[in-house]
Amino acid sequence: MKKLWIGSTAMALLLAACSSETEEAVQTTDATAAPAEDTGKTEVVFWHAMSGELETALNTLVDDFNASQEEYEVEPVFQGTYEEALTKLNTVAGTDESPAMMQVFEVGTKFMIDSGHIQPVQDFIDEEGFDTSIWEENITNYYSVDGVQYSMPFNSSTPVLIYNKDAFEAAGLDPEKSPMTYSELKEAATALTEGEQKGFSILNYGWFFEELVAAQGGLFVDAENGREGQATEAVFNGEEGLNVFNLIKDMHDEGTFYNSGQNWDDMRAAFQSGATAMILDSSAGVKGMIDNAPFEVGVGYLPVPDDAERNGVIIGGASLWMADDIEAEQKQGAWEFMKYASSAEAQAQWHVDTGYFAINPAAYDEQVVVDQWAEYPQLKVTVDQLKETQANAATGGALISVFPEARQRVVNAMESLYQGADPQEALDQAAEETNRALEVDAAKNGN
Amino acid sequence: MTTIQHELADRHVERKRAWSNWATGMLFLLPSLLLFGVFLFYPMVRTVYLSLFLTDSQGVPIVFVGWENFLNLFQSTSFQISAKATALFVLYTVPAGIVLATALAILANQKLRGIGLFRTMFSATMGMSVAASSVIWMFLFNPSIGLFNRILAALNIPGVQWLLDPQYALLSVSIATIWMNTGFAFLILLGGLQNIDQSLYESARIAGVSESYKLRKITLPMLSPTLFFVTTVSLINAFQTFGQIDLLTKGGPMESTNVIVYSIYKDAFINYNVGSASAQAVLLFVAVLVVTVLQFKIGERKVHYQ
Known part of the structure; x- marks a missing residue:
């Protein structure tokens, strides 16, 4: 000082x-x-995992909040990726060093609830009679458990199909019509595969598998995705999961599938360099893709099997959590920031800057968004897909604390497909290993 | 005073001196003992302790499980793959790296004009961080825009998924690692070569022996202490490799590059199973200890100290 x-x-x-x-x-x-x-001013320390352009956008949001009132000063601190930030939080949770507010990715939800060091925002909602119905239903659906809103949705994204319109035209396909079912996807991929160009690629990342299963209404774990009680068994090796694995296996065997590994940048490079004509990507990556690709980019819904009913998508991204062992003033400050961040204006700017969804649908009527959509009509597709999503246990997303491990197992199984593994066996093994992780977790919690 | 009394007094003085010598010695050692104690011995003991527990996400032991963490590891295919990957990785990187560094060092040990340039080039990778080198190799290996596959394409050979194919991934990471470690080994070995007494070579020249005879009978024996040091350090380093794995493959594909240290990291900091991670750390410690002891027992016999 x-x-x-x-x-x-x-x-x-x-x-x-x-x-x-x-x-x-x-x-x-x-x-x-x-x-x-x-x-x-009361200082409110805010740990987040937004890097690059996202961090700039976040800092703008925080500066606007700090300038908008006199009582609180939010101080954003970048703590690495979601995983790294969570690990760091783990070392200080419950102590004086703990941040007042923390951004945690969606699959960390159960982990945070179990940690016992968090203050559910529901208490503030009740106290103030805050109207949460202004938020996107599918988003609040994910972050509330047993009717209790634990954290404040903040940056949300969903997966979409991104395709190369120029390649579609060259292959004699309709560039305005994206494949909606697995057979349409396969046909398009076959038509698109030519020379160095493959038809389709999915990143070896657990999230995409979870989304493709949920899109058909499939669950990831038992007990209604862990929302009706403690999940004890993985069920993603059922019919829906097998559909997804068969799809990958079939396309890989036909030579229309491109294996782009585990790295997002590699996958995007493969798409932009024309190594693959269709990919699955996060809706938050759509704008960057349109800006950077040397061809026309189309955006479509996540495909589902031909006879399956389309359920929609699980919300991805992250939410804001409030620490429990801090002063009441700091909690109030964190709450004020959360309210500010979910306002229509703030969300409109956030959506335009980052491509994340507005958790407050009123933001889509703001002028900045209207202008942006006129320029990038593809962005609207991502929002429509979310709006059409049915709210149920499948699209609510699974609630387990061993998610990172489950994802590693699924990725392993996906990778084994490219080596000729049997889809059902690969899935069963991943499910079995996930069960073991769930078992160990239950033992830890004394169940 | 009798002689016995004298003797007793002498012994007493002697013992006192020995004690005060020991105390003085300890006093000098105290700072390093303290540092080692806090940053090395305590964590080691704690790791062994934690390996017998299930812990909560913050690493606090909650359930005592005895040997269960170890038993689970021995039964888990993941761990077996991991152990195999580590062994293979050591096998791929250490011998090749040392042979390459020795060859380069012998080449660069000649007195030629501009040799300094080559020495700088050969040792340059020592100045590169693991992170920077990994990023370079990541681009080289990239299947769609990387240099290697472009060269293959120019030769009409189908491209290889260097880091994505379980058959090639470990090999690819090993190649990158050899490149990264050569600079250090080269520098130490070059130093060793320059310390060899020139009179030995003069005698050899007078005796008129061949170059290969000189290499076998003078250079390598005289270099053996340095080679021994470099081998020991490289071995331990290879067992502890983390950075390039994290950046290039994250242990994938299909866990083919999931070496033990990476597996420990994943278990402790992503899956929050500190107990199981500690058990793996203990096993790694034992493995490194055994290898190092064996190396000293067997390898050192062949080392020629002047």
Whole structure:
């Protein structure tokens, strides 16, 4: 603090030396450079995992909030990827070092609830009679458990099919019509496969598998996806999961599937360089793709098996959590920020800057969004897909605390498909290993 | 005073001196003992302790399970794959890396104009961080835009999925690792070569022996202490490899590059199974210990100290 004072005084002196004004000038500059405490603002530390352009957008949002009121000062701190940030939180949760507010990815939801160091936002909602119906239903559906809203939805995204319109045209397909079913997808992929170009690719990442299963109404774990009680068994190796694995296996065997590994950037590079004509990507990546691809980019819904009913998508992304062991003032500050961040204006700007959904649908009527959609009509597809989603246990998403491990197992199984493994066996093994993780987790919690 | 009394007094003084010597010695050792204790011995003991428990997500032991963590590991196919990957990785990287570094060091040990340039080039990878090198190799290996597959394409050979095919992934990471580690081994070995007494070579020249005889009978024996050091360090390093795995493959595909250290990291910091991760750490420690002891028992006999 002392250093800061010396620093600001030195700055002030320097400014005074440059200007021709007298003593009073020094006094006034000094006052404005005073640290936040003097203004009586409560500091709210906010850990997040937004890097690159997303961090810039987030900082703008926080600055706007800080400027909008006098009482609280939110201080954003970047803590690495979602996984890394969660690991760091783990080391300080429940101590004085703990941040007041924390951004946690969707599959960390159960983990956070079980941690016992969080303050459900429901208490603030009840206290204030805050109307949560202004939020997108599918998003609140994911982050509430047994009717209790634990965290504040913040940045949400869903998977979409992204395709190369130019390649569609060259292959004699209708570039305005994206494949909606597995057989349409296979046919399109066959037509698109030519020379160096393959038809379709899915990143080896558990999220896409979960989404493709949920799109058909399939569950990931028992107990209604862990929402009606503690999940004890993985059920993703059922019919819906097998549909997905068969699809990958068939396309790989036919030579129309491109294996793009586990790295998002590699997959996007493969799409942009024309190595594959269709991919699954996050809706948050759509805008960047349109800007960077050297061809026309189309966006479509997630395909489902021919005879399956389309259920929709699970919400991905992250939400904001409030720490429990902090001062009441800080909690209030975190709550005020959450309310601000979910307002229509803030969400509109956020959606435009990042491509994440607005959790508050009123944002889509804001002028910035209307303008943006006129320029990028593809963005609207991502929103429509979410709006058409049925709210049920499948699209609500699974609630288990061993999600990271389950994902590793699924990825392993996906990769074994490219080596000729049997889809059902690969799935069964992944499910069995996930069961073991669930078992260990139950043992830890004394069940 | 009798002689016995004298002797007793002497012994007493001696013992006192020995004690005070020991105390002085300990006093000098205290700072390093303290540091080792806090940052090495305590964590080691704690790791062994944690390996016998199930822990909560913050690493606090909650259920005592005895040897169960170890038993589960021995039964798990994941761990077997992991152990195999580690062994293969050591086998791929250490011998090849040392042979390459030795060859380069012998080449660069000649007195030629501009040799400094080559020495700098050969040792340059030492100045590269693992992260930077991994990013370079990631681009080289990239199946759609990478250099290697472009070269293959130019030669009309179908491209290889370097990091995505379980058959090639470990090999690809090993190649990158050899490249990364060569600089360090090269530098140490070059230093070793320059320490060899030149008079030995002069005698050899007078005796008129061949170059290969000189290499076998002078250079390599005289270099053996350095080679021994480099081998030991490389072995331990290879067992502990993490950075390039994390950046290039994240242990995939199909766990083919999931070496033990990476598996420990995943278990402890992604899956929050600190108990199981600690058990793996204990096993890794034992493995490294055994290999190092064996190396000293067997390898050191062949080392020629001047």
